[in-house]
Amino acid sequence: MPPLALYIHWPFCVSKCPYCDFNSHVREAVDQARWCDALLADMAHEAALTAGRQVGSIFFGGGTPSLMPPATVAALIAAADRHWGLAPDCEITLEANPSSVEAARFADIAAAGVNRVSLGLQALDDAALAFLGRAHSVAEGLAALDTAQAAFARVSFDLIYALPGQPIAAWEAELARALAFGTEHLSLYQLTIEPGTRFATLAAKGDLVIPDADAAADLFETTRSMTRAAGLPAYEVSNHARPGAESRHNLTYWRYADYAGIGPGAHGRRGGLATQRRRKPENWLAAVDRNGHGIEAEDALDPGTRATEALLMGLRLAEGVELTAIAGAVDERAVALLAKQGLLVRDGTHLRATDAGMPVLEAILREIALT
Template identity: 55%
Template sequence: MPASNKNRAPDPGFGLYFHWPFCRKKCPYCDFNSHVREAVNQKRWTAALLAELDWFATRVSPKKLTSIFFGGGTPSLMEPETVSALIDGARRHFIFADDIEITLEANPTSVEAASFAAYRQAGVMRLSLGVQSMRDDALKFLGREHSVSEALNAIELARAHFSNISFDLIYALPGQTPKGWRADLEQALSLAGNHLSLYQLTIEPNTGFAGAVRRGEFQIPPEEKAETLFEITQSVCAEAGWPAYEISNHARPGFECRHNLTYWRYGEYLGIGPGAHGRVIEAGVRTAYQQKKRPERWLAAVETAGQGAETVIPLPSPEERAEEMLLMGLRLEEGVWYENFDAAIGMPMAHFLRRDRLDQLVEAGLMIEDDHRIRATKKGRLVLNSLLPEILV
């Protein structure tokens, strides 16, 4: 992805997200909309995803598509023919940008890695691998189906077919030491193509881990230890030339995930499939969609009505949109550009900010502002949820 001009607001882009809700098993830390089913009729599901795409595509103004993202669930359980059909469906409705980014999330098991070449042939350009750890004991704890050996083989195979790969790691695990995490991270940096997503383990409600913690089976590291591991993450990645362009995402300059940047820059995107979210301008009003989460309910709705939206919420209030845009954009190292804010909200950012509190936060080293944008510092991004109420009118 081309680097932005230092003083010019980047194009937020227009993205398309497909959600494949199925997994072989449910990981104990996962609160995503994922479900285990013995069998999935791929042809029926392909038809339904295309039908919902058709329905939504007629409701957005024509624009160039800058990214497609296949998420889940486990998209690498999709047949390559399904992926190809969905990409072709997108091409029927939208003009593809010359440098469009098409990403598919994949698990690094040997079975799923066998489809990498076919995904590339189908049109996928970027692969995001759910490696999660460089240690077998940690993978077992996290409930993953692959071993470190399988992950390494999958990474090698991915690099043979894709010039742009990324993978995820989870840290701040029980018993994890700073020395051990540094070693894992340095190994990951030597293997990843251009991008790493590095997440601290959090215990989400209604997950297997939530029950395990409640029963006292394990404890996550205390806050001060987690902070040490975070600081190691930032320093090791920065020294390697992989700065944090977002709180949990690191990349070589020019290889930031374009699709996720559309979310954070408050661009428009369509979300297709069970539980998917979308934000589009419809009849001049930014509108938030969320699809029905249960796969069978979504499928029945689409086959009956052409779409499976659970909620449709217009966002006409400038105050509501301003808060949402700042909350998303301040996660980024680049911050929120005044030019993009004015275009999305229709009013200047100064109208929504408390000048006195912003000045105090700048003085405290938590915020930065200049003639083009407002940003949270690295320290400020760690406490972003408490900063935003401070600066909003």
């Protein structure tokens, strides 16, 4: 049986970024001991339902998991090993903000067992960082990157592009600088306006305008060309890595394999069931105290729904999605038409988007998905 991926959600942040729609919350105080115990209990419940599976990857996401005490990180990794057993090459990733306070914890977090860090730099320009609501400066972010590269075997960092008024030349210069740092993996996201965020409010008033589709497509193609030339080709819409350095945890999602999700708002896929934990931290905590777990819903997924989910996730990958996984989920006539237009290709056992298709992937999925 393939290894299981384990996702652990830490919901707290120092502040809420205006573009962020993740399950993140600002609290004046956090009872660290209580939260550690609750996460351990939620994990134990999930482990009892997935006995016999080895864990191949762990991902601490958020929120800002670099705010977790390293002792809590160590306790959760040790518990996962007790419950499931960790694969010898288990990838253990933690998302981190590049503040000096959090960077000071990197050595202890590495000692706790984390072997890969994903650093939220987001921009290499102080004005852009201020626009994005980030608390760190470029200098602080680069110092944190140096610390991360010294502490962890594997390092990735995020950048956001397609900002209002951002010319291609400015993004080319920023990306060239990013590629020169020598990390094995980059996550490069176009700014999108997500419902319920402060940016969505500004956009509705006309006070925030992001690049139009044509400009965004030019930026996307520039990004893929530069990363490919640097030896970090895109293996997913927004993720770029040296061959062999792809995020194994995220590949579990995109290849639609099973994963366990614990902590507030965490989702999971377990043997044809979709699991979801309670989203609000206080509600999740109360549910764990009451029930021994934070599960809000467990829904059985019929074969058609699973095939559609496999399509939506798998077509994001450069390798595409296995045809056997999406049987009955696609409109074959639409696939044939888009293939003639050079946007899709059947490549052996997979259906994949071409380089021309990737910038319009969302439109392709709307055309070919039957449900």
